[in-house]
Amino acid sequence: MLRFCLTAVLALGGAGAAMTDARADGRLEARYLMSLGGLELGRAALIIEIDDKSYIASGSGRLTGVAQAVAPGKGTAGARGVMERGAPAPRSFAMQAESDKKAEAIRIVMNASGVTDTRIEPPINPAPDRVPITDKDRKGVLDPMTAALIAVPAGADPFSAKACERVLSIYDGRQRYDLELSFERVEDVKAEKGYSGPSVVCRIAYRPVSGHRPSRSAVKYMMKNRDMFVWLVPVAGTKVMVPFRAAVTTAIGVARLDAESFETEPMIGRRATPSKAGVP
Template sequence: MFKDVFAKGRRAGRATAAVAAGLLLCSLPAGPAAAETTRLGGVYDISVSGLTIARGSLSLVVQGNAYSAKAGMEPAGIGTLFSSGKGGAEASGWLSGKSVRPARYKMASRAADRDFFVDLEQGSGKVRSMRVTPKFKPNAERIKVTKKHTRGVVDPLSAILMPISARRGDEKSVCARKIPVFDGWTRFDIQLSYKETREVSGKGYDGQVIVCSARWIPVAGHRPSVASVKYMAENRKMEAWLAPLGAGNVYVPYRIEMGTKSGTLVVEPRKLDLSGARDQATR
């Protein structure tokens, strides 16, 4: 749901956070089985120190073991005084047990009069093809991204999907994971750990959320001496509130908080359809 909200983690090499999601570009496996479809739609406010700076939109569809998502973001509130940039992302892939296997990720945005574009194709647990604009300028300090850094990774958008086992009472395990993310420029991990369980209500969802502490861990593509990289790597003020989607075997971010040098950045729903509505489709 985030250019990748943890994509803010991505911009630790160049900035700090955003919102994203994706669109199903792959066909579902053929066969007469019944496929359960679960949908999520939402509008999110992005604020710093209580001041709204941007607004994001997210749509997500999970059909059987296939997922697709799409997200957009544009300035809002006080943010319109400083930026006219906007962007969007889309992703698709498959869920396999407790794993997410992306197939395609595309992101396009414009900020500070610069265009950013990423097109990743994945398969067999690795990035098969990649187009990225702009490319990093040569720098001896930058940790080189190699093939090993692009194996077994998810894109920033697919990272919002967190499958768990179907066992009852296993909800806390959603935080027991390290998410390997590659955004086309940098490779980083998001380390989650369980913090607490809360009840939320209003804005379209009433129920429990699992609160995870989060850490951003740089792996490759970054320059270790850059101030923003150091700040994010040492940042202990990061957490994600996760809510169940549909039957509860997949969790997605409900709210994200992150400390920044300008104050606490919060991504939270303004209007959310996370009712878990499902339907049966015959393939």
């Protein structure tokens, strides 16, 4: 659950649609509430800075309320990369999570071809039914945080099907999977602080490729799950969309991530100091 709190905001979006013109800078600072069946489970924060040459994304999360009393936990994550032909191209990703029972750390290094190095602590437990991750699976992939940046094609309306229609290839160190996005509708959203306006709602389908265990009931459930959605809104001054809200139906209720504050502004010619949220 902690891992969901840290990464769902970041992994339910995606990147990969090329733009021909992205000569703009923007910054986003957002805070999210995580809930399950209407009960608060955690809080998450996300900071993104984008210019025409590079991007930085950092996030943090912690369990709160009943979840904290049962299993306290917190974590940070961060990614950075370059903008190639207007689209985010990842170069590094790192995540750390702690709970009362264990600690987990993942670091991924990438170049234009794909993943060049992965370090995971603790190592993945061997299992006879686990699908091996091959070298091919590490080519042309996004890390989970870069997968939160939706690059809308130049000239396209950001509040249209163009923001959704894509397949995202994601590698998180433990698994390689695809997220298939499809357009649902345009819907108005409003944060308590910051953004108020239209969003694009995309339906998401999960397609595991490797690193998973096909026999596990959770994997089978998520493959059949047709009730996963993300609401996307733009980072001011850019052609990049990011998650404002996400919802996933689970066996015990609907898990949601909702932006309580979503402050975004153009950032021409200035780059703030990276936050403490985990930029590698």
